[in-house]
């Protein structure tokens with residue numbers, strides 16, 4: 001049975017949950033406290049132009065020197081002194097909301113193919129609703145104008161795919177593959193052509209995904225797993241950490257959080273609130289203190305307490321700020337000095353609603369630091385979830401986790417198969433309907 005048939009079969013059997021996804025709320029309104037803060041912590045880059053076949057170019061401002069910021073980074077190898085200002089929130093302070101929201105997951109049968117439950121599939125399908133509808137609408141509009149399979153057809157298809165955020169390279173790859181396939185299968189009618197398009201998109205996507213390691217590098221045998229979260233302001237780092245902590249704790253892991261986003265007072269509190277909700281300790285210093293010192297203290301505590309996982313939040317930063325990137329390097333140096341094979345993951349959190357900008361950000365962060373994987377947050381509020389295809393294809397960076405809402409239970413491991421199914425399932429249905437024409 002081919003991939004197309006597997007998808008078709010699954011599409012027929014899976015519950016077609018089309019629940020309206022939660023809308024991503026407005027970005028955290030907390031403002032940085034200092035002017036240096038606002039200069040250093042840049043907003044998400046401007047939206048991409050709609051002009052077709054415009055290959056996305058990185059933000060005009062490539063990495064460049066910035067004026068010295070008030071918190072100078074010493075060139076000396078640390079260690080930062082253990083700070084007496086260090087505060088940790090105890091699990092006992094956890095409120096009655098400490099437990100993750102109850103789901104029926106435990107009762108669900110686990111798919112032998114993907115290891116995911118039917119509840120996961122339904123969650124993905126719901127989260128991908130906006131993306132799927134956008135793709136379907138564009139796809140249908142494109143096919144409504146179908147006359148014949150000629151060069152103009154393939155040009156228009158490339159435009160459609162680029163505008164659907166699958167990425168420039170991926171769009172060309174799909175259209176090239178289709179040229180051959182349409183000839184090979186002698187597809188001429190609208191129904192035949194649409195079937196081949198969907199089939200090929202799913203196949204190319206699936207092939208691409210085969211070379212990626214989607215698994216989070218957490219090894220229970222390791223004395224301590226350290227995961228560093230990076231990304232621009234408001235992407236969803238803190239929320240992802242909170243949700244991941246809840247999941248790991250539920251799995252029996254001892255987790256500690258490090259509030260190394262000392263740039264924004266609100267960010268420290270936000271992480272502490274998550275720590276308290278989940279029932280794990282959060283190591284924090286006062287706002288404005290050296291983030292590397294927070295990480296050092298958190299490493300000490302995690303080792304003393306025999307924690308399994310340390311999740312480190314960092315300040316929202318854009319990669320074109322050299323000082324902030326140096327700060328991130330310093331954090332990494334301290335981690336590696338304490339635990340030579342750490343950090344075990346550097347996860348770049350990107351906001352799925354930003355479409356092509358997510359790809360631009362990922363490219364720039366990849367240049368500046370060794371990102372090992374991506375978290376695609378706010379997939380539920382995005383109509384541009386096809387960006388996963390572009391990121392996979394252009395950066396060869398695996399998406400490891402996806403955020404499908406703001407609640408504790410709204411984080412999932414990235415599952416390429418359910419993702420592709422969620423993205424293409426509606427198109428398959430349409431293709432089936434078309435075939436009756």
Ligand SMILES: Nc1nc2c(ncn2[C@@H]2O[C@H](COP(=O)(O)OP(=O)(O)OP(=O)(O)O)[C@@H](O)[C@H]2O)c(=O)[nH]1
Pocket residue numbers: 022023024025026027028231232233234235236237238239240261264267270314315316349377378379380381402403404405406410
């Ligand atoms: N719908 C939805 N909202 C999300 C998701 N993840 C995060 N959010 C929301 O996005 C907003 C920003 O998330 P944060 O976790 O504060 O982002 P951050 O990257 O830590 O931001 P800074 O602390 O400013 O660097 C918050 O309102 C979150 O509730 C998600 O998967 N789905």
